[in-house]
Amino acid sequence: MLAGEEGEVVERMFRLLVRLGDIYGADRMIPVGSVQVAGVSYKSIGDPGLEFLEDIAAKGAKVRVITTLNPPGMDLVDWKELGFPEDFAEKQLRIMDAFKQMGVMMTATCTPYLVGNLPRFGEHIAWSESSAVSFANSVIGARTNREGGPSALAAAFCGLTPNYGLHLDENRKPNFLFEVNAELKGNSDFGALGYHVGKIVKDKVPYFRGIKNADVDQLKALGAAMAASGAVALYHVEGITPEAGLMDTSGLERIEVGDRELREAYAKLNTGTSPDIVILGCPHASLKEIATLACKLEGKRLRKPLWICTSRVTKEAATRMGLTGIIEGAGGKVVADTCTVVSPIERMGYRVTGVDSGKAANYLPGFCKQQVVFKSLDDLLEGQIT
């Protein structure tokens, strides 16, 4: 690869991996089972990113392992109807075309593990998208560093990644023990907990004790929030995540989290009062989350716009089940491909957004100039439905 025998793109990409490996003291390259590429939205990468991707695509380079794609900045089918700007759409579609030419799977979701890119326990992968990285490491027990867009793409073209960081056993051990003394009810409580803990641990590994139960959606909400307020790429939950039982927690710094800390997290994240729009599905909604929303909206009418963001694959299933029809019948939208943070909602006239996601609440003020109403799903819907 370094000698350029596999083409110019592979050579350039391999050099990048070698540099990364040198910086972090990797002993060798290891094969990866799959890649998740972030940096897909035109809003995030702009013209320089678009030109970079078109240049690679034009050279005919193809990815050599399963490679899936993060959300772009718009619904790739219904963008016009949803009011996405034409100039934005034109550039976004060119980005998608470039990825398609490289052989990337056009999943367009931050939950690749729900749509066919599901690594196994212990598998080495190279994923970017912090919430997906957190889920893969923590809930599945696969092994990935928090890749950036370019290093993930390099791993996709070479099928390799440098062996350092979370690929190694010693770096998967916890650094803090959090004793949770609060009843966590829905995604927003898990998001508030994640926001609080991420701020404390930054890029270290927290171990949770006292979380009695958590479903997959709540774990994805927890990990996404910690990855946003800190840079957490791996966490363990006693009795729930697969590596927790293998960890020694003796001697760890112990920190208690109770109702007071959760209330403080809600208070910090709430910067608005009355949302112009409610946007759910950060990380992208599962079929179960869409079904839950449909159940609450059946036969009702929404007073304000509401989107639930998900992957195209999940939306297709929801549509077949009649769930999209119920949500849209109430005046909401099942928005596929994109999400609240990477879409240009500030250009679409929205100023105050309601969310139940700790990650979205953390990013919306900076990325989308939004005031935020951060509440549970039921609280967001209260007063919004007739």
Ligand code: F3S
């Ligand atoms: Fe996914 Fe967008 Fe949230 S990429 S995790 S829905 S900010």
